[in-house]
Amino acid sequence: MTSRSFFTSLFEPRAIAFIGASNNPAKWGFNILHHLIRGQYAGRLYPINAQGGAWFGRKMFKSLAEVSKPLDLAVIVVPKEKVPDAIRECSRAGIAAAVVITAGFGETGPEGKILEQEVLRVARSCGVRIVGPNTMGIYSAYPSNLQAIMTSTQFKPGAVAVVSQSGNLGTSITDRLVRREIGLSRLVSSGNEADLTVEDYLDYLETDEKTKVICLYVEGVRQGHRFMETLRRISSVKPVILLKGGTGVVGAGAAMSHTGALAGSYAVFRAVCRQANVVVADTIDEMVDITGLFLSQPEIAGNRIGIVTQGGGLGVLSADLCEAVGLETPQLSDHIVAMLDAFLPPFWSRRNPVDLVAPGRVSMITDSTAALLAHADLDAIVLLGMGYMTSRATRWLASPVLPREAMAGPAQKMIEGEMELVDLIVRQIREFNKPIIPVVDVVGFDEPGDLNIVRRLDAQGVMAYSSPDQAIRALAKAQKYYSRRQAENQSIRKGGT
DSSP: OOHHHHHHHHHSOSEEEEETOOSOTTSHHHHHHHHHHHTTOOSEEEEEOTTOOEETTEEOBSSGGGOOSOOOEEEEOSOGGGHHHHHHHHHHTTOOEEEEOOOOSGGGOHHHHHHHHHHHHHHHHHTOEEEOSSOOEEEEOSSSOEEEESOOOOOOEEEEEEEESSHHHHHHHHHHHHHTTOOEEEEEEOTTOSSSOHHHHHHHHHTOTTOSEEEEEESOOSOHHHHHHHHHHHHTTSOEEEEESOOSHHHHHHHHHHHSOOOOOHHHHHHHHHHTTOEEESSHHHHHHHHHHHHHSOOOOSSBEEEEESSHHHHHHHHHHHHHTTOBOOOOOHHHHHHHHTTSOTTSOOSSSEEOSSOSSHHHHHHHHHHHHHHSOOSEEEEEEETHHHHHHHHHHHOTTSOHHHHHHHHHHHHHHHHHHHHHHHHHHHHHTSOEEEEEOHHHHHOOGGGOHHHHHHHTTOOOBSSHHHHHHHHHHHHHHHHHHHHHHHHHHHHHO
16 A cells, blocks of 8 residues: 555545444543544444444444455554454454554553564554554544544644644644634644654645644654655645654653653754754744744735834834844834824824824724835734723623613724724735734633634634734744745755756
8 A cells, every 4th residue: 555545544534443442431442432423424433342232322343354344444442462463353354554542552661662563563564554552543624524532622624734742732732723713634643653653644744735734743753864854845835833842851751751752952953943944833832823823824025024003012012022033123114104194193103113002993003004014015014902992891881880871882882893903904914915913912812702802813714812922923933934935945946947
């Protein structure tokens, strides 16, 4: 079986054998099967349990030999000693791909490593490729929902692939993506990587049309040269955002005991990643921040940033942050100042950052962003201070000292104004094809229901940030990625002429 056709069996199976199905809610053989069924996997699903019986109305087969129809994928959740025999059974049934959830192998020490080598030997002799062992499982959104995974989170289809050498880190990353309405294309917990390694998954994702951004968590790699060459190729066509575990002495030791992978010098690793144009995230949350920016904003052409703020302090802080991460905040020309003078109050800052000083109308904000993007030779705008209008209005309505009937009209007008601002900003991003990064105060994140402007932005595919720091650091890393990719592509074109 070719590598490509194998991954079709893994991520797009027409029929799955679930070996180790259980009626016991305390077992993974129950929970992962539940996630598969609850996720509405559209293919044929055959629960296998040596005792037979039924799983809440579904027949459980005693062995694969009882299944007469073709099978593409096996999910194996049996005791570790039974895994080799389960793989032999897969081979006899014509199954070429298996996800081995079972733990207790190389991550536990020498005895477990010997058993892991036996599993690998059997798999290779039988022609079965395996994910794991000691894996959280896999998820695929296409062509139908496949949730053969430990986490009960319900994913939505999207364009982000997550590859993680840690099951719980994969869950932490994907839960944050789900919370921000960012959908997944594929997810794989690579586990101990006895057979398939992180490089194999990256090879597949390089040409996977459903994947636009790759999030990667690694603790150590066994094929350093192949790993970096693969990342270099992928980064020329789509962003790879990498989070590294085992960056310190204690963490490196923990990584070795976790997956059996040796973590080398982080400084060297980070330098090589920079050469491969990999975007290195420092935290889980930053990985999500950067991912959201890549998906929701146009490509940023340069590093000249305009800052538009509804209060001076946020603008000052943002200018400092831009300087610290290598982004420019150029001063405004006399021509642009004159344009803004036409509709801004006489006390506005007349510089970049553009301090609107609590603007009284939504149009003052959007007219400013439009003028800057159209005429000021800027590559992106960071828009600060959103969320306050809706927060103020909802507190009017909840105030015990204000009559609700008197405040209903003004509150509604203010809420509608901020919702209109959200829609206009989204429209301007599309119109000018330049990033406008909305920074919404934490009070805006907390508003309930339909009054939450962050959810309104998420629904329209635009990531909002709760602080200038988050927005500007994500913007800077995305800008560096695009700049290096453009320079590399230009170099390749010149070399070809």
